Amino acid sequence: MTARVTMRDVAQAVGVSPMTVSRALRDDKTVSEKTRSRVRAVAAELGYVYDTTAQAFRTQKSGFVAVTLPSVNNANFADTFRGLSEAIAGSGMQILLGATNYRLEKEEELVRQLLTRNPEALVLTGGNHTDATRSLIKARGLPVIEMWDLPPDPLGHVVGFSNADAMATLVTHLAASGRRRLAFVGASEGADLRGAERRASVVATAQKLGLDDVAVIDAGPAPVSMRHGAAAVERLGARLSVFDALVCVSDTVAFGALSECRRMGIDVPGQLAITGFGHFDVAAVSDPRITTVDVNARLIGTEVARVLETVFSGASAPLEIEVAARLVPGETS
Amino acid sequence: MTARVTMRDVAQAVGVSPMTVSRALRDDKTVSEKTRSRVRAVAAELGYVYDTTAQAFRTQKSGFVAVTLPSVNNANFADTFRGLSEAIAGSGMQILLGATNYRLEKEEELVRQLLTRNPEALVLTGGNHTDATRSLIKARGLPVIEMWDLPPDPLGHVVGFSNADAMATLVTHLAASGRRRLAFVGASEGADLRGAERRASVVATAQKLGLDDVAVIDAGPAPVSMRHGAAAVERLGARLSVFDALVCVSDTVAFGALSECRRMGIDVPGQLAITGFGHFDVAAVSDPRITTVDVNARLIGTEVARVLETVFSGASAPLEIEVAARLVPGETS
DNA sequence: ACTCGGCTTGTTAACGGTAACATGTTATCC
DNA sequence: GGATAACATGTTACCGTTAACAAGCCGAGT
Structure with a gap:
């Protein structure tokens, strides 16, 4: 197994500094078009794979949004997840998913675990959490969205219905x-x-x-x-x-x-x-x-994504978005 | 927003070196019981949160298993996911999930993205992939499991049925x-x-x-x-x-x-x-x-987890596990 | 008392990127 | 032609943790 290819290797091959490679790969506008394309070509040729972990470490921005759902095995929550994933895809954020199995203690454990990955935002299902969960989150001071509910005392933003x-x-x-x-x-x-x-x-x-x-x-x-x-x-x-x-x-x-x-x-x-x-x-x-x-499960997901975009572009006040839940009369009543 | 609490801070508060804190928190047997408990206590008191990103970076082990599914919105795949998550939870690995929407090009894009996170293993649904996906994976040389199928020319391990x-x-x-x-x-x-x-x-x-x-x-x-x-x-x-x-x-x-x-x-x-x-x-x-x-969707997940355990404990030969699919006669035939 | 080994702790450097600043290079203007 | 700005690239140091090695301490054995 040969050692992994890093920016240093690419830089050497192209004859520039690693910094220039970094800029070229990230579409920094200060590199010349010529250099950029050469870097791109050499990187592809060497089979270079960008290391997001290193980036996350250096910049202290993980690119993760942590999401907890009671279960994936539920068409409603799966819809929310899908809406959220698809709507968030463009922003370059990745979802870190965890299932609580409808248990608050499991949620606490999960949040604890997810926080060690430095997520840039946290999306929780429901407005009920253990005290420890609440204080963990508050101490961390990261953006939080509670969804699928309209909690009386929200931790941050809310996208839900009653x-x-x-x-x-x-x-x-x-x-x-x-x-x-x-x-x-x-x-x-x-x-x-x-x-x-x-x-x-x-x-x-x-x-x-x-x-x-x-x-x-x-x-x-x-x-x-x-x-x-x-x-x-x-x-x-x-x-x-x-x-x-x-x-x-x-x-x-x-x-x-x-x-x-x-x-x-x-x-x-x-x-x-x-x-x-x-x-x-x-x-x-x-x-x-x-x-x-x-309950418009999918819409909840896309609205959460919208709130996230707002938050990442530097919003301030907590948003509370109420999604309409409407009666759908069928033939069984 | 106060600066984040690091091991250095904990170390200072306890009066030891950061290295000792690191060891104490990871249950390294070389720290004395007394020191460990003091470190633990102080860490909790200061609200220290372990930084897995830094660990992943330093050790070059991300703790991630990348998984691609055609869709989460399918009770079968959701079952597989659940089986896998639950069975893998103990090993400390975290799942990085992506949905391909049943499209190979989307799978390729996803794999590309997931690989930048340095996963320690890759779990794919099905045995069909674009050439680019195949070579990406082969070049990387990480453990791969294809599931839900018995591909004629597997990339690595297989857990599936015909x-x-x-x-x-x-x-x-x-x-x-x-x-x-x-x-x-x-x-x-x-x-x-x-x-x-x-x-x-x-x-x-x-x-x-x-x-x-x-x-x-x-x-x-x-x-x-x-x-x-x-x-x-x-x-x-x-x-x-x-x-x-x-x-x-x-x-x-x-x-x-x-x-x-x-x-x-x-x-x-x-x-x-x-x-x-x-x-x-x-x-x-x-x-x-x-x-x-x-098709025993859940079992596929738990079997994949078992294969992963084997792989992480240093296995060699590719495993091929066939899961039994059995006819369930109902009342519609 | 002295040596040796085991146990516990410390020191140093590095993982792969990138922010901030410094520097070089080329157009632009009077 | 010289000053100035605009652009392109380079240098340095650091993000938080830990592997590898070094070192201190203590008790046992001689």
Whole structure:
């Protein structure tokens, strides 16, 4: 294995100083066109590969944006990630991704790890963090964006929507079409915080509208999947007839519930309404189509990218961008 | 903004040399227990954050494993990613992720970019790469793993399965249950290479078994989604009756097709069989359950992690690990 | 008491770039 | 023609950490 080719080698081959090579490769306007092209050619010929690590070290700018997501295995978060990656690509920033598995302690560990890489900004999902996470971040003083939520006490910038408001709209829609006996199907207490917010909102809105008390059905630990939704309905069995609407924490759960209802011969929406959350493909394609809430996951990503651009170009005041979440009526309600 | 806290500061506060701090923080056994704990305490007190960039630079080991996936927005690849991340977490390696959007040129650009970060290993999806990508990688001489395929001429290690064999099994299964007029629903030519392999295998196997010539139905550019599957069936309309089986490139497409069939009142599997690929949740939960092929996406990830461990502990010969893909009969065939 | 070896700590230089400043070189103007 | 500006390139030092080697200290063995 031959030693790696550095700028020094390229410089020597061209007959200039390493500094000139550095400038030529970075499109610094002070190098002559002639020199630049010679440097480029020689660099390619020698198989020179730029060392971003060295650059990051010297300039103290890593070129990284650290991002934490609860899970990549979720079409919504994956959409956000994609929107963010694609929109940020042009700026030369690279994403350093970590998954928290819906756990704040894992998030803390992750943030700790990510910070050692000197990211130039930090993007977190949600507005809930351990105290240690919060102080770590504050001490570091780097730009932070919280997304997917509208935290009451944000760490910095925010790009999100109100899970509570979105759910309230959904419950109001159900009430308007005559549903009164709601059950909320979601993850067990604790883990999924946005899910918990949705649950609380369903309970509160139902109360406000004078509906029956909402039954809370535990579909298992977060992240709850299609299988969990199906299993929850299966476990309910005949007791299902007590309800006239299942409000599910996400479209995946709703789809699982819907499929199981079909197997059990329950008429949706005749006997039972089912709603989801997230506007996943499965909700739009399934038969019947599932009533859901479009949270514009991809847009959240691109908006985060826009905030980052603003921040990197030297912005000051924390931005708070609210992304519209809108009801998407389907055939299950 | 106060200047960042470095090892020098910690050293000064403790009254030792930076070297001792370095050793203490890295669990070098040559520091005394007393010194180590003092260093730890002071570091925490001062809010010292280890600088991995500097370490990576000095040691010429980045601690990164570069990974390219066609898309994160695909439950299979997301599973692989998750399996890999979780299995690799203990080794202290961090994943640097990039998405190719199913395009080899994008892969090349990505590899080029990732290499500037000095990854210690490179994990690529599939065995197809541009010539430039291949030579870039070979020149660098770092460990490579190709996954999700069994390339005839691998760059290094391999963890995958034969898309062709898996599809052949599926077609054989259809033939055995009397289906003879197959249509393959997949992405347009060119983009999705594993999809193309599957298509070729369906065509070849049908021929070998003496079935009718397979119709190839273009559902759109990769990645093909549920919506694409539904739209393709909708476009076919009455012409659908020509076939007795739709072999779809993935479960998402199959689910879209299935849903549209239901809307159109087509009896599945009575009039038409539908098969998918990938063993996504949606295939297992939908009613009817979709016949599919389980490719063990998560296992691919964990196996890749195992290969990496082997490589980092100084292995030599290229490993080729074949992951079993198995038929999962459902209710749609 | 003296030597030797093991344990713990310190010193030096370097990893590959680039900011800041210095210097050389060529046009431009009166 | 000489001064001045505009452009092109070079020099120096440093970013934070650690490998390699040097050195101090202490107890055991003779």
